[in-house]
Amino acid sequence: MNTRLHHFMGWLQHLPRPFMHVLTLALFVAVAGLDYVSGTYLSLSALYCLPVSLAAWRISRNAGITTAVLSAVLIVILNPREVRADLATAVMLWNFIIVACLFTVVAVLVAEIGRLLESERALARTDFLTGARNRMAFMNDVDQEILRALRHGQALSLIYIDLDDFKAINDRLGHREGDRLLQAVSQTLLQTVRGIDAVARLGGDEFVVLLPNADSDAAAIVAPRLREALLNRMLLDLWPVTFSIGVLTCPIPPNSAEQLIHRADELMYRAKQSGKDRLVYSLQSA
Numbered sequence: 001m002n003t004r005l006h007h008f009m010g011w012l013q014h015l016p017r018p019f020m021h022v023l024t025l026a027l028f029v030a031v032a033g034l035d036y037v038s039g040t041y042l043s044l045s046a047l048y049c050l051p052v053s054l055a056a057w058r059i060s061r062n063a064g065i066t067t068a069v070l071s072a073v074l075i076v077i078l079n080p081r082e083v084r085a086d087l088a089t090a091v092m093l094w095n096f097i098i099v100a101c102l103f104t105v106v107a108v109l110v111a112e113i114g115r116l117l118e119s120e121r122a123l124a125r126t127d128f129l130t131g132a133r134n135r136m137a138f139m140n141d142v143d144q145e146i147l148r149a150l151r152h153g154q155a156l157s158l159i160y161i162d163l164d165d166f167k168a169i170n171d172r173l174g175h176r177e178g179d180r181l182l183q184a185v186s187q188t189l190l191q192t193v194r195g196i197d198a199v200a201r202l203g204g205d206e207f208v209v210l211l212p213n214a215d216s217d218a219a220a221i222v223a224p225r226l227r228e229a230l231l232n233r234m235l236l237d238l239w240p241v242t243f244s245i246g247v248l249t250c251p252i253p254p255n256s257a258e259q260l261i262h263r264a265d266e267l268m269y270r271a272k273q274s275g276k277d278r279l280v281y282s283l284q285s286a
């Protein structure tokens with residue numbers, strides 16, 4: 001049951017925004033319809049929490065509050081109380097205010113929980129030092145891109161970057177300067193790649209860039225561009241660091257992220273072994 005709920009929440013999470021407007025409206029109309037049909041004896045007011053929560057969670061806090069107020073209006077209109085005529089308006093107003101406040105609190109709480117969850121999720125996917133993706137998030141991205149590439153028959157490229165002689169920076173200039181250098185590498189990579197490319201720090205001084213839908217020609221343009229941008233950035237701070245880079249292109253990607261990264265890592269290792277400060281390319285078919 002928990003897994004089903006989890007899948008359902010995940011499905012809702014990924015629905016496009018316009019679809020959420022339609023879904024919220026449909027839910028709101030359905031609840032209002034039920035409320036109308038059920039008459040004044042059965043209380044269905046609590047059901048309005050569903051469209052209110054959905055709007056607050058998946059559209060915006062203001063959408064949630066608007067739905068809360070509209071729900072309160074409908075509840076008061078569809079469930080009139082039998083009271084003295086001279087008190088009718090006051091009672092209606094009082095009931096409206098009470099219900100609108102209650103639903104507004106629900107909307108604000110749900111929106112806030114959604115916002116916190118979203119930022120927690122983003123934090124869990126981010127390398128805290130550099131702001132790039134972390135290993136876990138990157139593996140997830142690669143697995144999805146492999147599936148997409150296999151489905152559409154597209155090539156996939158992965159660039160594996162290891163800093164040369166980074167340890168000397170830590171030793172000579174201090175760990176704090178080393179951290180600054182790692183942050184500069186990450187920023188340079190993020191600024192140089194396309195929006196659809198994923199940049200991650202796998203750990204220590206190792207970075208990777210995933211290039212979806214990129215064949216060997218595309219990778220042969222991007223990789224040297226990245227290297228040049230990185231070297232220029234090092235020059236700015238006079239950091240004596242170069243880069244050993246493995247560039248893997250798979251016309252047909254392997255089945256797992258683990259394998260893809262391992263192959264790119266091997267190419268990077270060959271770059272290290274053959275003297276560092278260079279790119280090593282490979283074209284793999286599976």
Ligand SMILES: Nc1nc2c(ncn2[C@@H]2O[C@H](COP(=O)(O)OP(=O)(O)OP(=O)(O)O)[C@@H](O)[C@H]2O)c(=O)[nH]1
Pocket residue numbers: 129162163164165166167168170174175176177178179182203204205272
């Ligand atoms: N400042 C800083 N240093 C780190 C961090 N994580 C790992 N390191 C250091 O990064 C270095 C990585 O080791 P190596 O890859 O062997 O060092 P290298 O000098 O680049 O060696 P080659 O790759 O052979 O050129 C180690 O000294 C780690 O202590 C970090 O978050 N911040």
